[in-house]
Amino acid sequence: MRILCTGDLHLGRKRRRLNPDMLITGDTKILDNIVHTAKEEQVDCLFILGDLFDSDDISSNIKEICLDKFSQLKETHIYIFPGNHDLGINLNSPQITFFNESMARKISDDITVYAYDHKKGLDLADWNEDKKSGFNIICGHLAVRELQLDKQRNAGISVSTHDIAHWKADLVLLGHDHNTRFLKQGNKILATYVGAPYNIYENELVARGVVICEIDKGQVNLRFRRLECPPEFKVKAAHMRTAEEINTRYGPVTVGEYTWKLIGSHVVNNFSM
Numbered sequence: 022m023r024i025l026c027t028g029d030l031h032l033g034r035k036r037r038r039l040n041p042d043m044l045i046t047g048d049t050k051i052l053d054n055i056v057h058t059a060k061e062e063q064v065d066c067l068f069i070l071g072d073l074f075d076s077d078d079i080s081s082n083i084k085e086i087c088l089d090k091f092s093q094l095k096e097t098h099i100y101i102f103p104g105n106h107d108l109g110i111n112l113n114s115p116q117i118t119f120f121n122e123s124m125a126r127k128i129s130d131d132i133t134v135y136a137y138d139h140k141k142g143l144d145l146a147d148w149n150e151d152k153k154s155g156f157n158i159i160c161g162h163l164a165v166r167e168l169q170l171d172k173q174r175n176a177g178i179s180v181s182t183h184d185i186a187h188w189k190a191d192l193v194l195l196g197h198d199h200n201t202r203f204l205k206q207g208n209k210i211l212a213t214y215v216g217a218p219y220n221i222y223e224n225e226l227v228a229r230g231v232v233i234c235e236i237d238k239g240q241v242n243l244r245f246r247r248l249e250c251p252p253e254f255k256v257k258a259a260h261m262r263t264a265e266e267i268n269t270r271y272g273p274v275t276v277g278e279y280t281w282k283l284i285g286s287h288v289v290n291n292f293s294m
């Protein structure tokens with residue numbers, strides 16, 4: 022089973038200096054690139070870990086473009102998890118499964134996906150009862166407390182690193198943090214923030230892309246694949262970050278025996294204050 026994991030596309034997001042037509046073109050290119058990568062990687066499924074759209078009342082135009090692009094992936098089923106930006110959204114297609122609440126779905130004979138719902142969380146009683154066999158993935162659009170610089174902001178959708186470890190899932194896939202991060206215990210990867218597919222800022226501090234997840238006979242292999250944002254859709258960052266801010270934001274975070282590590286972090290050489 023091969024899965025392309027992405028999230029936080031925030032389609033329809035308005036950006037300074039880009040007119041609405043350019044926005045649609047930019048969003049279309051993002052989708053094209055993901056569809057192209059999914060074809061090239063010959064994935065069985067596409068997972069979108071929330072915030073596919075920037076808001077619930079997105080234009081029907083963008084939804085149609087989305088459906089059209091996804092329909093080019095004929096053999097690929099698409100699983101969409103809601104994010105804090107697009108909780109109420111739906112796309113009507115037999116090719117797409119929406120995880121609108123905490124629910125479980127078998128995606129193959131031996132792989133089950135459990136959604137962590139913002140409001141209800143994960144029903145741990147059911148989870149423990151169910152997870153006796155096969156490969157179990159928990160997916161959610163969540164903030165991890167120890168990674169939050171602003172603790173209040175994401176209070177409603179947050180879990181702790183220990184929560185994640187104690188779920189004892191075979192794999193946890195997360196959206197919300199726009200940078201790809203792996204949660205490791207020793208050499209074992211417990212969870213992944215799949216990250217947004219592009220860094221839209223001109224002065225890039227991290228590489229972004231998609232995560233290709235391969236599950237074979239209970240073994241999981243995760244691979245980061247970088248995607249480039251076309252230069253015409255880049256925007257200027259609101260402010261330059263200090264070296265200290267960069268370190269706090271992008272450096273590894275250790276919680277007991279667990280470490281969150283950013284993938285593809287590259288502080289630009291000519292960065293200066």
Ligand SMILES: [Mn+2]
Nearest residue numbers: 072104105197
């Ligand atoms: Mn989010």
